[in-house]
Amino acid sequence: MNLQWYPGHMTKARRMMQEDLKLIDLVIELLDARAPLSSRNPDIDEMCRQKSRLLLLNKADLADERKNQAWSAFFQEKGFHVAKVDSRSTAQVKFIHNIVREACQEKLERDRKRGIKNRPIRAMAVGIPNVGKSTFINTFAGKACTKTGNRPGVTKGKQWIRLNKSVELLDTPGILWPKFDDPQVGTRLAMIGSVKDEIVNIDELALQLIAYLKAEYPGILQKRYDIEESGEPVQLLEAIARERKCVKKGADLDYGKAAGMILEEFRSGKLGRITLE
Numbered sequence: 001m002n003l004q005w006y007p008g009h010m011t012k013a014r015r016m017m018q019e020d021l022k023l024i025d026l027v028i029e030l031l032d033a034r035a036p037l038s039s040r041n042p043d044i045d046e047m048c049r050q051k052s053r054l055l056l057l058n059k060a061d062l063a064d065e066r067k068n069q070a071w072s073a074f075f076q077e078k079g080f081h082v083a084k085v086d087s088r089s090t091a092q093v094k095f096i097h098n099i100v101r102e103a104c105q106e107k108l109e110r111d112r113k114r115g116i117k118n119r120p121i122r123a124m125a126v127g128i129p130n131v132g133k134s135t136f137i138n139t140f141a142g143k144a145c146t147k148t149g150n151r152p153g154v155t156k157g158k159q160w161i162r163l164n165k166s167v168e169l170l171d172t173p174g175i176l177w178p179k180f181d182d183p184q185v186g187t188r189l190a191m192i193g194s195v196k197d198e199i200v201n202i203d204e205l206a207l208q209l210i211a212y213l214k215a216e217y218p219g220i221l222q223k224r225y226d227i228e229e230s231g232e233p234v235q236l237l238e239a240i241a242r243e244r245k246c247v248k249k250g251a252d253l254d255y256g257k258a259a260g261m262i263l264e265e266f267r268s269g270k271l272g273r274i275t276l277e
């Protein structure tokens with residue numbers, strides 16, 4: 001599967017990000033915990049030099065907890081502030097507030113030394129499409145937060161949400177583009193649903209997912225679909241289609257329907273908590 005991202009999109013997204021970044025102290029970068037490398041923008045580190053950084057392994061509720069911990073450690077070792085989150089959960093708001101404050105600490109300290117007081121830290125959530133940016137902003141900002149409106153020195157139209165005394169969050173996320181150079185990246189992004197299904201071969205994608213699950217999560221397909229896990233991926237797909245009564249008119253098995261169902265059940269967590277990387 002060879003997916004392409006349009007260079008036009010990329011240039012525009014990059015330009016917009018660079019404009020927004022001028023206003024920002026803290027970059028809150030969202031990754032999909034099920035594929036933290038593939039869902040990471042390739043240019044972000046270079047674009048965000050000089051900025052405080054917080055990395056969120058979002059959708060951690062759908063990902064393998066053991067791997068969540070391993071990926072957290074991996075990024076921490078690289079010097080990032082890291083947290084694994086479920087952006088839909090309002091129960092995590094306080095926890096995120098604390099992490100954000102921690103990530104801003106250095107910047108606040110620097111300001112203090114320079115005699116700058118009471119200047120709020122400005123933050124922006126960034127990430128590739130579908131990673132959960134809007135969900136994060138909605139949950140994190142909540143209804144109680146006041147929008148600060150336009151101010152001198154802030155691009156017209158930009159809205160800031162005051163989170164607390166020291167942090168303001170831009171109400172629109174920065175949209176980043178994924179890196180499709182490696183076909184595996186495109187495949188993983190398609191599996192987690194970050195690439196439109198219309199442009200991928202669903203049957204092929206489901207077969208690759210079956211092969212991965214069989215190798216990395218033995219027993220998971222057997223448990224969900226009550227099938228034997230022996231044989232080639234196509235044989236497993238056939239068994240699943242039969243088991244779930246995916247049939248066309250005339251009683252032929254409907255592989256496309258079975259493939260779509262497996263992908264949906266993986267994406268929604270019905271197959272269990274699974275990480276692809």
Ligand code: G4P
Nearest residue numbers: 058059060062085086087088129130131132133134135136
């Ligand atoms: P974006 O702004 O980055 O494009 O992503 P958005 O917030 O629109 O989220 C994309 C989808 O991911 C949404 O589901 C959202 O509910 C879901 N999502 C976001 N964060 C999390 C998380 O931490 N855990 C889980 N399990 N899901 C998350 P959707 O199916 O597109 O919409 P809906 O069915 O929720 O309405």
